[in-house]
Amino acid sequence: MGNCWCSLCRWKPTIYRVSSNAKSESPKNQSPSLQEENNIYKLPSNPEEVEDLRRDSAANPLIVFSFSELKVITSNFRQDHVLGGGGFGSVYKGFISEDLREGLQPLQVAVKVHDGDNSHQGHREWLAEVIFLGQLSHPNLVKLIGYCCEDEHRVLIYEYMARGSVENNLFSRVLLPLPWSIRMKIAFGAAKGLAFLHEAEKPVIYRDFKTSNILLDADYNPKLSDFGLAKDGPVGDKSHVSTRIMGTYGYAAPEYIMTGHLTPRSDVYSYGVVLLELLTGRKSLDKSRPAREQNLTDWALPLLSEKKKLLNIVDPRLGGDYPIKGVHKAAMLAYHCLNRNPKARPLMRDIVDSLEPLQISMEVPKTILISSEVPTVESKKQKILDESDMG
DSSP: OOTTGGGGGGGOOOOOOTTOOOOOEEEEEEEEHHHTTTTTOOOOOHHHHHHHTTTTOSOOOEEEHHHHHHHHHTTTTTTTGEEEEEEEEEEEEEEOOOOTTTOOOOOOEEEEEETTTTTHHHHHHHHHHHHHHTTOOOBBBBEEEEEEEEEHHHHEEEEETTTTTTHHHSHHHHOOOHHHHHHHHHHHHHHHHHHHHTSSSSOOEEOOSSGGGGETTTTOOOOOOOOTTOEEEOOOOOEEEEEEOOOOOTTTOHHHHHHOEEEEHHHHHHHHHHHHHHHHOOSSSSTTTTTTGGGGGHHHHHHHHHHHHTTTSSGGTTTOOOOOHHHHHHHHHHHTOOSSSSSSOOOOHHHHHHHHHHHHHOOOHHHHHHHOOOOHHHHHHHHHHHHHHHH
């Protein structure tokens, strides 16, 4: 893959963001190297400079769009085309037509418009996505089609993901609950995406793994999106990368929050939180629940390794329609990912291997799953006890 950040060295490629969802150090507590990261460096201000920056490591050709072309693609950024948004700005649904530009194929796209204040911080996150997704290609990473870098406009154009984020699908009050088989498909695909990043020639730490950053296509295939906080992993004899403490409360690994030491195992912890969300149907942080249940990890972790209590925390919206052994394996996997000792957590490749057999067991025709006697949660609890008694 090549050295993905070497061409960015002169811009000190550390991405940082301050928001209500992120935790960062105050300047007085930062090390000199971290204080240095806050200095303002020149960033590319036009496509020529961006492409010059990409030249050493770009593997994927990207289309450079003009802002006027993006107006056509999004019907002048119509509000009823908005797919979502966040601290960065808004995402619009768009369509590239044949007559937009010669040589372009008709294609549905998602257009991510960064806020127009052209802040150094926002520009850096935009640039990180262009660099990373301009060189990384995998079925479980969202495809970046192109970008716009014109005047104050910083825009990214992605493939369109028809079903939106895992967050919207998993916690929706109007959509049907995701079946267990789909949840395991999501867990498997997302794990493969992280494993690919961690095993790259120059490892990449995603740093912001959460359900809102996992997008689903029409067939519920998951793809990681939003690489604004991605970071080069440690190489050689280095055990970690020291960086500003970033990410989202509820997902960030405890040792990273305490020390700022970032490793691929930090992503593994975040993965464990997401797996727990898929298992329970609960958000990582939920202020509407009783005090002791608001932090999902704190509440569920002690119950994951207890067969007698495990089914009490499985998403009740599944209606008991799940394989007991599969639930137990997924729960134990989450338990190991959430180990407070990062060295005791499994590698993403091991997680992929553990989830693969669960995909095979899920490929059962619905006619077999549907019977005249629907198993209840209580009957499944008894089955677990019976299996436990049998050894």
